[in-house]
Amino acid sequence: MTTALSGWLCVQVYEQRAEAQRHQEILAAARQSALNFTSLDYRHYAQDSENVLKGATGDFKEQFSAQTNELTKLVAANKSVSQGQVLEAGITRSDERTARVLVVADSKVTNTAAPGGQARTYRLQLDLVHENGRWLTSDVEFVG
DSSP, X not given: XXXXXXXXXXXXXXXXXXXXXXXXXXXXXXXXXXXHHHOEEGGGHHHHHHXXXXXXXXXXXXXXXXXXXXXXXXXXXXXXXXXXXXXXXXXXXXXXXXXXEEEEEEEEEEOSSOTTXXXXXXXXXXXXXXXXXXXXXXXXXEOO
8 A cells, every 4th residue: 555655646746847847848938939029139130030930830930931021121121129028927728738828028129210219018828839849839919
């Protein structure tokens, strides 16, 4: 009886640690994706957009990739710089393959229309999927 109980407890501890590790990985990926998405600079937009795409997959990756040329022109024409900062992130649901994370991020945006900068707050819902050992963003929605 004691051996069975010890075995059961070991399995429970292992599963809790695995879930905690998965949650840390999900939150880290979501925070980085939100930071990449809210931090863009016209002087190196090609690299900034590539950073977004490295953490993306599925429809989000296709949509962002399809808009990159137009966004590059727009960002350059307006001399846009956005420096993001993730304030909070929380998992609303997750399993071994998918997760949904809500992220609150601030950014200071400067451009030709606002050379002194404007503060912006973003509330984002990110859907992530686990592919090839990494958590990647498959959808981004602005919420609230």
